[in-house]
Amino acid sequence: MDSIALPEIRSIAPAVAAELGANWICETDEERHRGSIWITATQEGIGRERGSTDGSSSPEGRGIRLFVDPYASGRDAGRVHAHGRRPEPPRDVVIYDADIRFGTITMSGSKSPRQIAAEIRRRLLPQLDSGLAQWRERMEDERAKEARTRALAHQLGALPGMTAPARQGSGPDGGGIWRLSWSGQPLGTGHGALPGTAQASARVTATADGGTRVRVELDGLTGPQAERVLRALVQAETGESS
Template structure:
């Protein structure tokens, strides 16, 4: 018999959940079992992961590792933007009573989780607003006659991938003389930004494009030859 048996999460986790108060329940990890990992879940979305290390030796085997988890799956592709948010981590003795463990979690972990959740939700909301802006701008540009519908590359689609559109004008006898436009629509903290690549323009078309950038809404005359 091991001198330092692993804490029995099958009985500890539900008991800790009860001592945490109304709204808390215990669930096994979807890829593990009660003996290694359990989640304490609140009906408001908070999730606390409780685990033991079966490979540890000595007194450490009886230690509970308790860490906060993100409240819901992050938007696809948003891992990098949400990196760095710590939901808190504490360790406590699994030999303590479930009531003592619950008090440790409430005192040392839940306040850190509350601050982290606020930051996480704010960032997720910001990412969703940016995606709404991307799509709004892409739809607006897709209304230009001849423009393709917005699309994303199939090999790296996520909620953060820019929308791409393409336009091709009438054939003027060759690739280099046929007007084309490639558009990439993205958004960030400072609003939308659009990359526009043009090719195959003649001098008059290029002048019109440049004039619209210099004086939006107007077409100031350029001196001949310039």
């Protein structure tokens, strides 16, 4: 059986970008880290980068990857693929976005650049815009959680004797995990000194309902210290005065 001639996607893609509008720019895979436009490859098609290009309308905006799968067979052979680009993850927060769809369509390789652009506008861009809206909403939510946990951790860190808050990973409900601790006065002096009798460690995380949660672990308290801690908790819950 004769092999199917694959569309010259690197020749087609610039014309498709031009049909989409003047604000769309097309660069090949090899060029995507060079220029003025933020270009990132999507995860689809890893290991099959031959004959693919990426186009983006702005560094934070919509991006499309056009490619032809050279290994496809049967009815899929020679079809042009257009995938919406997943944004680069932000540096300040961690976003779970595996469930967000940015759009995937295929079309006949015999279509002209104008027809491909029309298919992208009609079928792909609505999916991509919906996915980007979900992604940005989730990013803002994660940043809000991060701000809440950071503020509370630094508030606790301002207490006398507390260590500076340290961020470690992310909590189950999003936002950073902040850890800090306090230790009582050491017993003795010099090399023979022992840790303070009382020690405390705090772990600050966000909650799904828009709040924060603090886990405090205490160790080495004397009886009177433990009584004061528990009394303070009871008074806070019941509103009793000391």
